[in-house]
Amino acid sequence: MACYVQKFGGTSVGNIERIQHVARLISETVSKGHQVVVVLSAMSGETDRLTKMAKDLTPDPHGRELDVLLSSGERVTIALMAMTLQSLGINARSFTGRQVGIVTDGAHTKARVSRVDTERVLAALGEGVVPIVAGFQGINEASDVTTLGRGGSDLTAVVLAAALKADTCFIYTDVDGVYTADPNMVPTARRLEKISYEEMLELASLGAKVLQTRSVELAAKYQVPVEVLSSFQNGPGTRVVKEDADMEQVLVSGVTGDRNQAKVTVVGVPDQPGIAAKIFVAIAEAAINVDMIIQNVSQDSLTDISFTVPRGDLRAAMSLVRELAKEVGARTVEVNEEIAKVSLVGVGMRSHSGVAARMFAALSREGINIMMISTSEIKISCVVEEKYMELAVRSLHQEFGLETAPKTHADAVRNN
């Protein structure tokens, strides 16, 4: 008997028919004799509907009240799912965030889980009950409802899987796994059978919206085996697991394109120590996420500093930077919103050199100019003109042969 956490996202429980379908999926697992804990999101569209009402009433709603508001959506789905499973003869019971023991800090709308009090859910499992848990929510020490931020239901699922030492945390969504590239951009993109936590983290933070970043961090920390799969079709998904020997054979696992980028250049900055620090400390204090930074070679004691920010933060960043530029005596500030970031991700890069060179050569062959570069141990990102993004992603997908499944060590063993 295994213990599984099954998490279903908003589209998977988006209407009566989908709820009935998911109930059948759950009952199949239960009927095989496994312990199952179900985690649900709100019905798709519900969070947006509630958020819109709040914004219609006040431009800046209080976080505590937003949490009371937004946490109501999951209460609806857990109740509907529990009663549906009961009608199928399954001993299901709904659990709110409080009842399942998710205790968080006090940071409303983006609370961090501080502990999980599992007594009540363990007692339920001991009685043969299938707990149906409201994702996305917990309570703080003051016994007020908190929410875990967008995608927080993934976090609930992984946190519970870790606390219950579940065998696998299944994340059901509307796609059947993680792909080598966005299939809308690259028709030959291929579903990955497995991927390491580290790769998934890079992909998640690069904007592949399959799994929430913090939930991947947590899964990695507690070594929770995760599988991302579709609730709309049968078949396997993508397993997110510890890096293994097979993976290291693969140079590149995926390629992504991200247009949510804007480039800011402070032109003609006096080339003195401490000026870059002054700019980036101020931006960090405004909670704006700077991604890449480049400082050009100094000419005539003047230098140019470029950096990228998410487009949503551009206005806030600009008002800050314009002021700072004046202060430090820079010549002017330039903005380019028509850029995109193209990235390669793969744990194989750790042990193989030459990936960057192949990437630059491939882009060059297509006549694509590289504006900025950043690298990590398992990732290389290039900023290019936005209009070239799809072309860049497609040519890199081809360059690294991602359309065909790699011959891995395990394949070799299996084929013998």
Next chain:
Amino acid sequence: MACYVQKFGGTSVGNIERIQHVARLISETVSKGHQVVVVLSAMSGETDRLTKMAKDLTPDPHGRELDVLLSSGERVTIALMAMTLQSLGINARSFTGRQVGIVTDGAHTKARVSRVDTERVLAALGEGVVPIVAGFQGINEASDVTTLGRGGSDLTAVVLAAALKADTCFIYTDVDGVYTADPNMVPTARRLEKISYEEMLELASLGAKVLQTRSVELAAKYQVPVEVLSSFQNGPGTRVVKEDADMEQVLVSGVTGDRNQAKVTVVGVPDQPGIAAKIFVAIAEAAINVDMIIQNVSQDSLTDISFTVPRGDLRAAMSLVRELAKEVGARTVEVNEEIAKVSLVGVGMRSHSGVAARMFAALSREGINIMMISTSEIKISCVVEEKYMELAVRSLHQEFGLETAPKTHADAVRNN
């Protein structure tokens, strides 16, 4: 400084504009320096929407899960109202049923309040906070959400008003008070300035849907002054208060018509002791509410027993009664669904005789046949043919002069 409970029903918070309007009503009271506790229902239509989803999934949803489902609606309105008041500069804070300390028994979907733990709400009031409370919900001793049945938000308001010893419990709704008759039926119907708890109870149980019956019982028990008024227009409503000398001057306070009635007659019952008991015990055990009962004069050792039930319970009652009729050797069972109950209510009846006689005479003058009669200390009800209901209500309204405000003792004093 007074302490007020202000309760707003579903239509009063039915959309963004209504919520903003109610927020202004609350802020006016707060700005006068009063302590205010606000109780809210779900947005109108929300409970029906949620109930429909549940029924679409399973014909017989579990009460515990129905309560989790239905209690979500009030969480939405309290959060929206709290953030709206905050944007007006008022220190408001939402309270769920659990947070406001409404502890109930375990009877899901129709729980009874067993106690109110007021520490948290008292502490909030002490800090100058305006608590915005989710009506209709509480928690049981197992820490599961319970709901108080339809109209349960009225009960929450009265329970809190009693526990906090509030000066008045204001019930805001979409009508401006209690009328001498349904204005749709009687154009000359007049809003009552005040009414006694006992009269209100009779009217509530007779189907005047202004106030939930249990909340009136509780208000009477704890002598909570209640005022029913409109959130859609300014001006006073109807005060529901302890009976006073003024009221006794008034013979009849109101007249009601109720078509939700069906009459069942068991024909040719052997006139032996215990047979009526057998029938009504069985019906009571099936939780069917019998209203009036008549047993005709016995002929040839056979008697007819007639009684009324709500139309919704007729099918269940009939299947029971047909079986019982066979068992006791009755001749047949007859049903009449085309009846209505017309009632006069007024505490003045306690000290004045002749009301019944005037009622019967008035109906007789209109050629309306009386099929059944029942009386209480402050009420007389007659069952008539359904088609005569409006006519009966209008003629009784006129007979007892309800279209003009009565000269009361207080009026006499005021006019001197």
